[in-house]
Amino acid sequence: MTPTEPATETPGALPAKGLLRFITCGSVDDGKSTLLGRLLYDVGMVPDDQLAALARDSRRQHDDAGDALDFALLTDGLDAEREQGITIDVAYRYFHTLRRSFIVADCPGHEQYTRNMATGASNAELAVVLVDARKGLLPQTRRHTYICGLLGIRQVVLAVNKMDLVGYDPAVYAAIAEEYRALAKDLGIAHVECLPVVAPTGDNVGARSSRMSWYEGPSLLELLESADVSVARPADFRMPVQWVNRPDQSFRGYAGTICGGRVACGDEIVVQPGAQRARVERIVTANGDLQNAADGQAVTLCLDREIDASRGDVIADALRPAPVADQFNAHLVWMGDTVLLPNRTYWLKIGTRTVNARVMSIKYKVDVNSQARLAARHLELNEVGYCTIGLDDAIAFEAYATNRTLGGFILIDRQNNATVACGMLDYALGRSSNVNWQHVDIDKTVRATSKGQHPLCLWFTGLSGAGKSTIANLVERRLHALGYHTYLLDGDNVRHGINKDLGFTPEARVENIRRIAEVAHLMVDAGLIVLVSVISPYRSERRSARELFAQGEFMEVFVDTPLEECERRDPKGLYKKARAGTIRNFTGIDAPYERPESPDVHLLAGGQHAEQLAEQLTRQLLPVIAAPHGEAELDDGAIDA
Structure with missing residues (x-):
């Protein structure tokens, strides 16, 4: 097989069918990179100098290959990939023909790189799935097809590769194609094209093969050039606000990219998740004003009146607004280490929009190789789960199947800003719209004023045996003697009641702290001074607890006692049991304790008596809790006692 003529075009002309984004995926050694490299070669997108370098690299990699070109070297850019003969990273390539432009992502085949494959599939409109004719469909084939369906790809080209190694047998090809069509149908992929190929020699890649005359269909390139990947776009107008454009006092507009429907001057819109309404007065673009604009266009909307809208809001059709909710069911692909x-x-x-969120429950995880639903308490790297997600604030959204922009999301670790998951919203839970805040006349201010104190949560954290409960108890006694209204929430005591069902796994510890923080928040709302004594080993959960409270209502107290001293004290005999291996997940031994980085109060408890520390802390507290509600705030620096 010889390469086709390089694509030549009239300068400035656009390919007839625009841009197609597609991915290649399949099992290890099925020939994904070779197929893509051969495709680039066949359409004349490999310059002469790169072709010469490819010939040299091919001879270096394969001493006995003669003049044969190893087309995989065109796309396997990482040294580790070349050494192992596998694709690790997602390799993106651009090429074009007279009929179309293409962006292709060569995705990894190994299961441990599922997150890379999901990344490549998230923006693709079509997938080329490779199968080794000798092996047929493998678990990896099911996994890749499942992820393609999950991420909204509804058109697949199945390339049955290495047909030369099965003697170009049409029966082998037909059996694989039939089995795959049934699999794709089960996974919600309706449109499948199949073809037999030999990637190194280009049979049915850039041109039809004379060695498989029994196949009368188009080549891979012809399928890609003619693929109709148009999908039913959302009919209702939606535009997330990217920024408020206000260069001077005479102009105010809301800039963003339309992700559904059309908008015209004079249309009535609503800003969500609120309910403010206005009419579109102008549609401004870099090339001048428009009378109307449609899906995919970047515009600035000027409205007929000033409204409170900012980045993250969604401007929508007032007659058919987007749903608004704060609890959802969604699929998650976990990418975190x-x-x-x-x-x-x-x-x-x-x-x-960026909001605080938590996974309230994992309904099940999916075995991506067999699609079986399995019980799960957590998700690990590359696992897929179906989860219930709760947000701190309601958002305007669409189901991912309807609108990728308003239905697709990522989760970000708040400690290191790493992206740890991508997700696809399914539907909102009914309770998110059926439960509303009820107004009450007697609020926190009234309750606190009647008690003559500023409500506060004192959060004592530290290792077991550090002295948290002892110091908290002494502080409460002093405050009570001075006439303050207090309550002590001790971690052990709470585990006899509302947290009786929880163990000491990482998942249970997170839920333990969440429940205690919610109870403490209710008590502060009642106007009380709440002292919480709990190990709370994770910074993330302590931060989440702080965020429940208003400014000046939360004080993190780090009781800093060395591990050696805690073990020496060992008041409950737990360290001895942990060292003997009779209890597991014990903080400081076989479970981590993340020290506070900037506590409000840092008690160096190793060399002082608990009474001294309690007295010092009480003196620091009195100016704070005695102030009228809403006026007291902690100093910027930590208090060292």
Whole structure:
């Protein structure tokens, strides 16, 4: 097979069918990179100098290959990939013909790189799935097809590769094609094209093969050039606000990219998740004003009146607004190196909006090789789960199947800003719209004023045996003697009641702290001074607890006692049991304790008596809790006692 003539075009002309984004995926050694490299060669997109370098590299890699070109070297850019003969990273390539432009992502085949494959598939409109004719469909084939369906790809080209190694047998090809069509149908992919190929020699890649005359269909290139990947776009107008454009006092507009429907001057819109309404007065673009604009266009909307809208809001058709909710069911592809723990708080970014979110429960995880639903308490790297997600604030959204922009999201670790998951919203839970805040006349201010104190949560954290409960108890006694209204929430005591059902796994610890923080928040709302004594080993959960409270209502007290001293004290005999291996997940021994980085109060408890520390802390507290509600704030620096 010889390469086709390089694509030549009239300068400035656009390919007839625009741009197609597609991915190549398949099992290890099925020939994905070779197929893509051959495709680039066949359409004349390999310059002469790169072709000469490819010939040299091919001889260096394969001493006995003669003049044969190893086309995989065109796309396997990482040294580790060349050494192992596998694709690790997602390799993106651009090429074009007279009929179309293409962006292709060569995705990894190994299961441990599922997150890379999901990344490549997230923006693709079509997938080329490779199968080795000798092996047929493998678990990896099911996994890749499942992820393609999950991420909204509804058109697949099945390339049955290495047909030369099965003697170009049409029966082998037909059996694989039939089995794959049934698989794709089960996974919700309706449109499948199949063809037999030999990637190194280009049979049915850039041109039809004379060695498989029994196949009468188009080549891979012809399928890609003619693929109709147009999908039913959302009919209702939606535009996430990217930024408020206000260069001077005479102009105010809301800039963003339309992700559904059309908008015209004079249309009535609503700003969500609120309910403010206005009419579109101008549609401004870099090339001048428009009378109307449609899906995919970047515009600035000027309205007929000033409204409160900012980045993250969604401007929608007033007659058919987007749903608004704060609880959803969604699929998650976990990409984090640390496990997903239910009820840990993450940032959720959807469209241009970022909100606090937590996975409330994992309904099940999916075996991506067999699609079986399995029970799960957490998700690990590359696992897929179906989860219930709760947000701190309601958002405007669409189901991912309807609108990728308003239905697709990522989760971000709040400690290191790493993207740890991508997700696809399915539907909102009914309770998110059926439960509303009820107004009460007697609020926190009234309750606190009647008690003559500023409500506060004192959060004592530290290792077991550090002296948290002892110091908290002494502080409460002093405050009570001075006439203050207090309550002590001790971690052990709470585990006899509302947290009786929880163990000491990482998942249970996260839920333990969440429940205690919610109870403490209710008590502060009642106007009380609440002292919480709990190990709370994770910074993320302590941060989430702080965020429940208003400014000046939360004080993190780090009781800093060396591990050696805690073990020496060992008041409950737990360290001895942990060292003997009779109890597991014990903080400081076989479970981590993340020291506070900037506590409000840092008690160096190793060399002082608990009474001294309690007295010092009480003196620091009195100016704070005695102030009128809303006036007291902690100093910027930590208090060292």
